[in-house]
Amino acid sequence: MARLRNLTPAEIAEAETLGSSADDWTQVMVSEDFRPGQLRASRLEGRVEIASGARIVSSRVRNYRIGEDSLVEQVTALECRHESAFGNGTPVAAMNECGGRTVRICDLMSAQAAYASAVYRHRPQTVAALERMTESVVRARRSAMGSVGRGCRIVGARFVREMRIGDGATIDGASRLEEGTLAEGAAVGADVKASHFIAAEGARLDNGAIVERCFVGENCILSNGFTAVDSLFFANSHCENGEAASVFAGPFTVSHHKSSLLIAGMFSFFNAGSGANQSNHLFKSGAVHQSVHLRGCKFGSGAYIMSPAIEGPFTIVLGHHSSHHDTSEFPYSYLVEKEERSMLMPGANLTSCGAVRDIEKWAQRDRRRVRRDVVDFAEYNPYVCSGFVAAVNTLHALAEADPDAGSYNHRKVVIKANMLRRGIGLYNKAVVASMGAMLARGASAPDADGSGRWLDIAGQYITKRAVDEILDAVDAGSIRTFAELDDRFRAFDARYDDYAHSYAENLLASLLGHRPSAQEIAEAVEAGANAHAAMRRTTDADRQRDCSPDMAVGYGLDSDSETEIMADYSAVRGLE
Incomplete structure (x- = not known):
């Protein structure tokens, strides 16, 4: 904020004539070009700083800095009643209601940093180091004065307390905001109630949303009465009408239905159907259980899962499932209820146009500007391809153990023999397509080793080796800030194609039994295409089946x- 000064006696007199008053006019500081008309029918309490072009109309303001060209109008109370870190440092019991994976949020936190804090509890030194990073942000943000950035618009709100409001943010008709941060371009609409929260760049809370102890990431939307508590939402997630409790919602988590509940779990590129529900309380040890729904999972209407459970990437869930299944090694599957049992159709979603449409639309709908979270969209990638390979091996092992069986039980699901055979064929074709696509991108590079296990870290495809190296550096103190941590994740992402190429080349070598020649790589690329x-x-x-004349019922x-x-x-x- 530019240099400020006290009001002159004449300015004070004119301001009072215009209906304004102050506890102590000497505590009101204004820009050099201040005009009394910028202050109308308002009450100023404590220290108030008013930058150039800022206006305060029919509002009560206490202990706040108002940035350039901002408007505060018809606000019952814009006040900072005590020292605050504005939501930074708030503990959020994500994934597990009992708090075993609690993440302390801050306005510099990326999805990858939050994932490490929530998931890597087996590395207490890492978690402690991440806590220290958060605490440094808390110290930097702590102040006895709230702030409104430049170009903000705060109108028709009731109580806005202990808030740090970034440039270009808007608050229009909010009911109550307390102990929070609105980053640049974030927006809060009518009847919203939010406390102990952070809304990242471009995030929107609207139409009666209720938010408590939450991080709402870049370009996320919570609206139409959606209720969220102890939850983390990242990059472009969009939730309306329903409810979330203790959720780690990775990029593009979507829930639009009033009857849907997301609770005690991890979601990513997820879509919840009407009435989707989970249970995490078995009335024994309390609400200690959690579920993981890996990238691209989708729940049909009325789908239900009893935690603990986990589904593989891009799994479609239909019906009720209470046996605590683990289908993590079977990507692109259907998990259906039949005769009160959980039945798996391995690889069946590889034939669905819906999965293809989802993958294409996510990249098109990424409208972020800051892009703090690393989000990878590649359809063919080492993480899912590893799942294809593992699935083929598991299905072959099941069949070889009992060649004449009509069905197989595996990790609390039933796999019919015909579905097993079909799954092997689908997965083998997907391996060929994946390997060819990855070999066609990137290049062989000795410094980009993509061998070993791959992970999906809240939207980023990365080797486990690289994650371990990054977190080892955190433990050693060579990475001390969130910016440095994010730079390391971005450095890998910048070379992602080379790492993926390396993975595919190693996979091809394992299939051939020798290092592939240039000709063999070219042939693999062609086979993949x-x-x-x-x-x-x-x-x-x-x-075409979905768009066939049979589906025209009720039209015309x-x-x-x-x-x-x-x-x-x-x-x-x-349709054309």
């Missing part, structure tokens, strides 16, 4: 001909 084309023919056929309501009915159907569905 052919496999991808074959898979797309399958998903395109699935889309007042039409008398099949031609008109189909014309209405095509117009509404956007």
